[in-house]
Amino acid sequence: MSLKIRNLAIIAHVDHGKTTLVDQLLQAGGTYRDNQEKQERAMDSMDLEREKGITIKAKNTSIHWEGYTINIVDTPGHADFGAEVERVMKMVDGVLLVVDATGGPQAQTRFVLRKALQEGLKPIVVVNKIDRELATPAKVHDQVLELFLDLDATEDQFEAPFLYGSARDGYFMESPDDERKDCLPLLRKIVEYIPEPEAEEGAPFSMLVSNIDWDDYVGRVAIGKVLGGAVQKGDRVWLIRKDGSRQASKVMKTFSYSGLATHDSEGGSAGGIVGIAAGIDDIDIGDTLAASEDAEGLPFVAIDPPTVQMEFSINDGPLAGKDGKHVTSRAIHDRLMREVKTNISIQVEETGQSGVFKVSARGAMQIAVLVETMRREGYEVLVSRPTVIMRKDDDGKLLEPFETLYVEAPDEYSQAILKALNNRKGVLANMEVEASGRTLIEAKIPTRGIIGFESELVNLTSGHGIMSHLFDEYAPHAGEIVTRITGTLVSMEKGQSTTYSLQALEDRGVLFVGPGEEIYTGMLVGENPRADDLPVNPVKEKHLDNMRSAGKDKTSKLSPPKRFSLERAIEYIEQDELVEATPNHLRLRKRILDPNERKRVAKAAKAGKA
Numbered sequence: 086m087s088l089k090i091r092n093l094a095i096i097a098h099v100d101h102g103k104t105t106l107v108d109q110l111l112q113a114g115g116t117y118r119d120n121q122e123k124q125e126r127a128m129d130s131m132d133l134e135r136e137k138g139i140t141i142k143a144k145n146t147s148i149h150w151e152g153y154t155i156n157i158v159d160t161p162g163h164a165d166f167g168a169e170v171e172r173v174m175k176m177v178d179g180v181l182l183v184v185d186a187t188g189g190p191q192a193q194t195r196f197v198l199r200k201a202l203q204e205g206l207k208p209i210v211v212v213n214k215i216d217r218e219l220a221t222p223a224k225v226h227d228q229v230l231e232l233f234l235d236l237d238a239t240e241d242q243f244e245a246p247f248l249y250g251s252a253r254d255g256y257f258m259e260s261p262d263d264e265r266k267d268c269l270p271l272l273r274k275i276v277e278y279i280p281e282p283e284a285e286e287g288a289p290f291s292m293l294v295s296n297i298d299w300d301d302y303v304g305r306v307a308i309g310k311v312l313g314g315a316v317q318k319g320d321r322v323w324l325i326r327k328d329g330s331r332q333a334s335k336v337m338k339t340f341s342y343s344g345l346a347t348h349d350s351e352g353g354s355a356g357g358i359v360g361i362a363a364g365i366d367d368i369d370i371g372d373t374l375a376a377s378e379d380a381e382g383l384p385f386v387a388i389d390p391p392t393v394q395m396e397f398s399i400n401d402g403p404l405a406g407k408d409g410k411h412v413t414s415r416a417i418h419d420r421l422m423r424e425v426k427t428n429i430s431i432q433v434e435e436t437g438q439s440g441v442f443k444v445s446a447r448g449a450m451q452i453a454v455l456v457e458t459m460r461r462e463g464y465e466v467l468v469s470r471p472t473v474i475m476r477k478d479d480d481g482k483l484l485e486p487f488e489t490l491y492v493e494a495p496d497e498y499s500q501a502i503l504k505a506l507n508n509r510k511g512v513l514a515n516m517e518v519e520a521s522g523r524t525l526i527e528a529k530i531p532t533r534g535i536i537g538f539e540s541e542l543v544n545l546t547s548g549h550g551i552m553s554h555l556f557d558e559y560a561p562h563a564g565e566i567v568t569r570i571t572g573t574l575v576s577m578e579k580g581q582s583t584t585y586s587l588q589a590l591e592d593r594g595v596l597f598v599g600p601g602e603e604i605y606t607g608m609l610v611g612e613n614p615r616a617d618d619l620p621v622n623p624v625k626e627k628h629l630d631n632m633r634s635a636g637k638d639k640t641s642k643l644s645p646p647k648r649f650s651l652e653r654a655i656e657y658i659e660q661d662e663l664v665e666a667t668p669n670h671l672r673l674r675k676r677i678l679d680p681n682e683r684k685r686v687a688k689a690a691k692a693g694k695a
Contacts, residue, residue: 088281088356092310093209094158094173096201097183098191098553102213106183106252107159110148113268145176145296145308145358147343153276156342156358160197174200175385176295176310176358179207179279182229186212186220186249189228191491191553199236208245209274215261216251219521222261246274282356288313290322290376292353292361293383297370297427303338303362305426307374310358312383314376317352324365325373325382333378334363369426391432391445392486392532392556395452395655396469397421399440400665402674403579403605408667409465414440417459417466424455431455445474447556449536453652456666460651465667469676470658473532476559484559486532489514491525492542494550499524501545509534510563531563532556537656538568569659572618573673574611576604577680580624587643590621596646597673598623607678609662612647620680649673 097103147156158173180201184190190198201208210229212222226247233243248271250257257271258264296308316322318339324332340360341350353359361374371385399405399414406412411420421433421442431452432445446452449471456468476484490511492502496518503513503526511530518524535554542550574594584600596611604610604623613619649657654664654671661683665672677683 088284088286089153090156090282090356091153091179091275091279092156092158092177092282092356092358093179093181093275093279094160094177094201094206095181095183096160096197098185098188098193098197100185102185102252103183104159106181106211106213107146107157109252109255109268110155110157110272111146112255113148113150113272145173145342147341147358149343150272151276154357155272155275173295174204174206175293175383176308177206178282179209179275181211181275182208182245183211183213183252184225184229186215186222186225187217188493189221189225190232193553193555195232195236196555198232202233202236202238202242205239207279208242209271209278210245210247211252211257211271212247212249212261213252215249216254222249246278248274282310284311284355285313286315286355288355289380290314290316290320290374291380291383292316292359292374293385294368294370294372294374297368298340298360300338300340300362304364305366305368306338306340306360306362307368307372308340308342308358308360309374311353311355313355315352315354316359316361316374320376322361322363322374322376323378323380324363324368325375325380326369327371327382327385329382331378332365334365336361337364338362367426391430391447391474393447393449393452393471393473393536394443394445395449395471396436396467397442397444397456398438398467398663400465400467400667401440402467402608402665402672402678404603404665404667404670404672405465408669409460410463412465417464418442420459420462420464428455449656450652453655456655457651460666460668463668465665467663467665468655469663470655470660471536472660473536475562483562485562487529487557487560487563488532488535488554489557490528490530490535490538490552490554492528492550492552493523493525494542494546496522496524498546498550499526502526502542502550505538505541505545506530506534509538509566509568529557530554531566533563533566534568536568540653540656569657570616572613572616573609573662574613574621574623575618575675575680576606576608576610576623577620578622578624579605582610582623583626584643585627586623586625589625590623591644593619593621596644597649599646600643605674605678606680607675607683609658609673609675 095103095106145158147154158177160173182198212225215222248257248259249261255268256265257268259270291313292309292311294307294309298306298308300306316336318336320336322334322336324334339350339352373382400412424431425433430447434443436443444452459466473485478484494502506528509530511528511534513528515527539552542552582598582600582602582604587596587600594611594613598610610623649671654673658664658673661676663674663676665674677686
């Protein structure tokens with residue numbers, strides 16, 4: 086019997102139009118009533134996703150068309166969230182590869198496509214945004230085929246169908262010259278080309294857990310594709326963990342995913358995607374649910390290891406506990422452990438220091454998203470600058486992670502970009518100037534050199550440069566990289582900052598604070614153009630006499646202070662500095678607040694090197 090089910094993931098480089106394409110498929114599948122307002126980027130349900138304009142968590146939904154159930158998984162496009170892509174590959178049978186008709190395949194295009202091809206998935210290529218003025222769909226078609234060859238696609242995968250269109254405007258065609266009408270050509274191609282799931286209806290129930298959700302009533306929900314048999318509420322199932330241990334349980338509830346909502350369901354059948362609540366608190370991604378105790382665990386896709394790590398610690402500053410609800414070491418530990426359960430690319434380990442945890446991930450942005458999420462949940466936490474995870478080879482030589490970096494910017498900025506890459510130990514691999522006047526630069530660079538480079542690129546190119554990167558390999562250590570050549574203005578007093586004192590400090594450097602802010606000893610209040618740190622007093626008040634008015638300060642003009650986003654803050658600080666992240670404040674500070682103790686530690690470190 087034919088299964089009228091199609092399971093597919095939508096994969097692409099960041100900002101190539103995946104989530105907008107899902108919006109159009111939801112529309113075509115009848116998710117919205119005629120009188121219902123269509124929601125843009127409907128699958129980006131997290132506040133952070135909507136604010137940043139990127140997908141962070143992989144999410145699944147389904148549409149019903151012509152008697153078929155089409156299960157769709159929307160995946161992230163940013164390299165730091167690659168594990169979200171990797172883990173859904175076992176849940177689908179094909180992929181829609183979305184490629185921008187102007188930019189063509191990018192770094193993450195290569196990454197996500199490689200994972201899909203390695204899993205034997207069948208691709209459909211969607212060349213998106215062909216309505217743009219500089220779109221070159223024919224050129225992009227050839228570039229994608231070259232990428233298939235580079236990634237050793239099978240003959241069947243290489244023969245993937247191409248569609249052309251605009252997800253924003255809601256049309257797709259088999260040729261760029263066809264009539265620009267609707268989404269039906271894409272839906273037809275999905276049903277025709279994506280294979281039905283390989284699942285045995287008569288076999289005992291089995292399912293690989295590919296995602297974890299949460300329900301307030303029944304707790305953790307395991308999501309995956311049913312590879313055999315069927316499951317329904319009340320069934321007895323066995324959890325087979327990755328380490329081989331087994332635990333019996335009973336299905337409390339099953340869920341289906343359709344349109345924009347999660348629904349209670351009667352159960353799940355072979356080939357379909359289902360959510361199962363079995364009352365097991367530690368069920369995890371990569372585990373297997375099966376009908377019998379002696380069933381074999383199902384194989385899970387290999388996840389690339391993390392390459393950067395940061396320290397998380399309790400806020401021990403003078404203002405600790407004044408802003409957040411969750412401020413203890415135990416609260417932070419429990420929250421990080423909860424994150425590990427649903428985010429398989431993040432690792433957490435305790436250090437020898439009380440209240441200090443090491444968090445490892447794919448990239449600084451991934452950890453910054455975790456910190457930002459914790460802030461919004463009421464946590465206070467101190468975080469360090471990201472450091473890369475080093476290794477040693479068999480001969481004891483130090484190795485560090487290297488990445489392939491892709492930069493695109495107007496030609497007039499290319500020399501400044503190359504100089505910046507050279508300072509960060511980047512080695513130029515390829516450089517092309519397109520007819521549009523934009524330069525494409527490909528370089529091999531240590532992961533250390535990428536930390537903070539995006540902000541530097543924005544400044545160098547007045548916001549016109551874009552970059553992407555992809556992990557390449559571990560290679561011999563490249564030597565020292567200096568990414569910040571300035572020092573800081575460090576407060577030597579505590580209190581409220583005053584206009585009078587800040588006016589005097591403006592001549593010393595760029596300020597990070599405005600008047601009336603809470604300041605404490607050891608807090609960074611500005612940037613010193615010179616390389617050393619400068620102690621300053623930002624809370625000093627003007628001594629009044631009979632000849633001068635206290636109101637004069639109120640009319641004094643100060644330049645707006647430099648404000649940091651969380652990502653920029655953690656990239657800006659040095660190893661002896663921390664970011665204090667609370668629900669309503671981001672403060673930069675020295676790791677050791679007391680200036681005398683800082684001097685003693687610095688002196689001891691200098692003596693140790695001598």
